[in-house]
Amino acid sequence: MDLELKGKRALVTGSTAGIGLAIARRLAIEGADVIVCGRSRKTVDAAVAEIAAAGESARGVVADLSTAEGAAVVLKQEPAIDILVNNLGIYETKDFEKITDEDWRRYFEINVLSGIRLARQYLPGMLERNWGRIVFIASDAALMVPPDMIHYGMTKTALLAISRGLAERTRGTRVTVNAVMPGPTRSAGIVDFLKSVASDPDAPLEEIEKEFFRKERPTSLLQRMIEADEIANLVAYLASPISSATNGAALRAEGGTTPTIV
Numbered sequence: 060m061d062l063e064l065k066g067k068r069a070l071v072t073g074s075t076a077g078i079g080l081a082i083a084r085r086l087a088i089e090g091a092d093v094i095v096c097g098r099s100r101k102t103v104d105a106a107v108a109e110i111a112a113a114g115e116s117a118r119g120v121v122a123d124l125s126t127a128e129g130a131a132v133v134l135k136q137e138p139a140i141d142i143l144v145n146n147l148g149i150y151e152t153k154d155f156e157k158i159t160d161e162d163w164r165r166y167f168e169i170n171v172l173s174g175i176r177l178a179r180q181y182l183p184g185m186l187e188r189n190w191g192r193i194v195f196i197a198s199d200a201a202l203m204v205p206p207d208m209i210h211y212g213m214t215k216t217a218l219l220a221i222s223r224g225l226a227e228r229t230r231g232t233r234v235t236v237n238a239v240m241p242g243p244t245r246s247a248g249i250v251d252f253l254k255s256v257a258s259d260p261d262a263p264l265e266e267i268e269k270e271f272f273r274k275e276r277p278t279s280l281l282q283r284m285i286e287a288d289e290i291a292n293l294v295a296y297l298a299s300p301i302s303s304a305t306n307g308a309a310l311r312a313e314g315g316t317t318p319t320i321v
């Protein structure tokens with residue numbers, strides 16, 4: 060299937076590793092003009108090199124998108140884009156009593172405000188050109204907030220609200236805004252997370268993963284980690300012109316962890 064992405068300018072945040080890198084690589088393979096984004100020149104260059112090793116090209120921008128200055132740096136380098144994938148997000152487990160005011164603010168700034176700022180910068184241009192795609196990477200934690208990740212769940216539920224609200228502003232245009240909810244996905248950041256909830260953090264990763272699904276995610280129908288490429292496939296579809304009838308949606312790629320029909 061041709062995703063018709065050739066020449067479309069696509070910015071993917073938090074794309075030096077994990078799900079973001081998989082999305083950037085997939086969009087590049089589909090012919091998009093991809094911009095990788097991360098906080099250091101070294102990791103951005105490494106991500107661009109990894110995409111080049113897959114036979115594709117991408118360019119990079121170095122910016123800390125948890126700040127307004129970072130968003131301004133990206134806008135200066137890339138004044139107009141067609142596809143914005145707000146993937147940047149951090150996560151950890153923490154007891155509610157131990158989540159400080161500073162934690163709440165940090166989670167809001169990195170996971171929510173980073174995407175708001177970029178959408179505010181780029182949505183008007185998309186509406187003006189009458190084509191564009193914004194995809195927010197939320198989480199199954201948006202619907203089933205883990206009791207030891209309430210600060211994280213709060214940010215991901217917020218993304219569903221923002222995504223739907225922005226989609227309302229696209230009425231009658233060829234711009235769409237959607238959210239994707241991954242479930243537990245193999246990525247750079249997930250290993251520390253899995254160890255933090257394991258009964259034996261030093262056990263082989265395979266054992267830790269098995270225990271995680273048995274104890275922490277028994278509702279998963281997959282009962283295995285999702286690969287980052289499996290999330291990238293859905294995002295590439297949503298970024299494509301062929302997904303034109305899907306707007307304002309919150310789509311699951313969580314392996315069935317959420318046991319509700321809608």
Ligand code: NAD
Pocket residue numbers: 073074075076077078079097098102123124125146147148149150169196197198199240241242243244245246247248249
């Ligand atoms: P990851 O932890 O592997 O990190 C990916 C990128 O984020 C890297 O480029 C890293 O440099 C950057 N990053 C990390 N901390 C940062 C910070 N403080 N400021 C700026 N950049 C930072 O991420 P992932 O597991 O691939 O997750 C990507 C997105 O998918 C996140 O929004 C996450 O919430 C969401 N998600 C992940 C999973 C999962 O199981 N991996 C599940 C559901 C949703």
